Amino acid sequence: MPAERDVLLTRLARGLAHEIKNPLSTRAINLTLLEEDWTRSGEPNPTERRSLKRVRTLQREVSRLEGILDDFLRFARGGEVNRSPGDLVALVREVLQFMDPEMTANSIAVHAELPSSLPHVVIDSGAFRQALINLLVNARQAMPGGGELIVQVRRHGPSVEITITDTGVGMKPDQIENCFDLYWSTKKGGTGLGLSTVSRIVAEHEGSIGVVSEEGRGTSFTLRLPLLQEVAGRSGESEDLA
Numbered sequence: 001m002p003a004e005r006d007v008l009l010t011r012l013a014r015g016l017a018h019e020i021k022n023p024l025s026t027r028a029i030n031l032t033l034l035e036e037d038w039t040r041s042g043e044p045n046p047t048e049r050r051s052l053k054r055v056r057t058l059q060r061e062v063s064r065l066e067g068i069l070d071d072f073l074r075f076a077r078g079g080e081v082n083r084s085p086g087d088l089v090a091l092v093r094e095v096l097q098f099m100d101p102e103m104t105a106n107s108i109a110v111h112a113e114l115p116s117s118l119p120h121v122v123i124d125s126g127a128f129r130q131a132l133i134n135l136l137v138n139a140r141q142a143m144p145g146g147g148e149l150i151v152q153v154r155r156h157g158p159s160v161e162i163t164i165t166d167t168g169v170g171m172k173p174d175q176i177e178n179c180f181d182l183y184w185s186t187k188k189g190g191t192g193l194g195l196s197t198v199s200r201i202v203a204e205h206e207g208s209i210g211v212v213s214e215e216g217r218g219t220s221f222t223l224r225l226p227l228l229q230e231v232a233g234r235s236g237e238s239e240d241l242a
């Protein structure tokens with residue numbers, strides 16, 4: 001079964017990442033000791049200086065590889081969801097408050113359209129918070145010269161829809177196709193794990209994610225999650241927090 005195969009592959013990949021991490025940290029320790037040897041005995045001669053430079057290059061490379069493995073392990077650790085009925089609107093409001101200084105510093109005006117009440121959603125607040133932050137950070141990075149961020153939460157029949165729209169650089173059709181792929185990034189220093197993590201978290205909540213984007217105009221990500229039907233509530237009323 002594909003699902004069993006996925007679980008097996010994830011377990012293997014986690015095991016492999018751990019196996020690589022251990023000898024890598026031994027290398028890091030030995031490189032530090034080497035560096036100490038070369039710097040301890042006063043001013044190094046030209047040969048020692050060259051060797052020291054190489055040791056430092058190796059140290060940087062080792063820590064880059066450690067970083068890649070840490071990111072991967074953080075991603076692969078997914079699946080340990082801890083869900084309970086929660087107030088999605090309060091969570092969105094809290095994340096927007098948390099991100100507000102970063103948005104203001106980047107000349108981004110934030111508009112929130114949140115319903116005054118909504119049935120609860122069975123949610124892992126920590127994981128979902130992470131998903132929202134990943135989307136908001138992407139939106140901020142897509143608007144280097146400032147812009148507008150619109151966050152809407154709407155009831156849609158038995159589901160709730162969260163839409164995050166930016167007026168940023170947008171994406172070409174091939175970018176839209178690839179953006180959820182693991183390790184796919186167009187950014188210098190980007191890991192390409194942000195959106196993969198978001199789609200994993202959304203799937204763990206039995207939800208879905210979609211994207212609409214136009215190069216040079218902006219991007220809109222929509223998350224859809226099932227509402228907890230037993231808890232009745234009014235919906236449809238909007239408030240503008242901006």
Ligand SMILES: Nc1ncnc2c1ncn2[C@@H]1O[C@H](COP(=O)(O)OP(=O)(O)OP(=O)(O)O)[C@@H](O)[C@H]1O
Pocket residue numbers: 134138139142166168169170171175179180184185186187189190191192193194195196218219
């Ligand atoms: N709001 C957006 N506007 C334009 N392009 C986007 C947006 N969000 C994502 N992308 C594109 O999708 C790619 C993948 O995004 P993802 O969040 O997975 O990785 P990243 O942002 O590049 O790196 P990381 O999140 O690990 O720092 C980005 O590199 C970018 O090309």
Ligand SMILES: [Mg+2]
Pocket residue numbers: 134137138194195
């Ligand atoms: Mg990202």
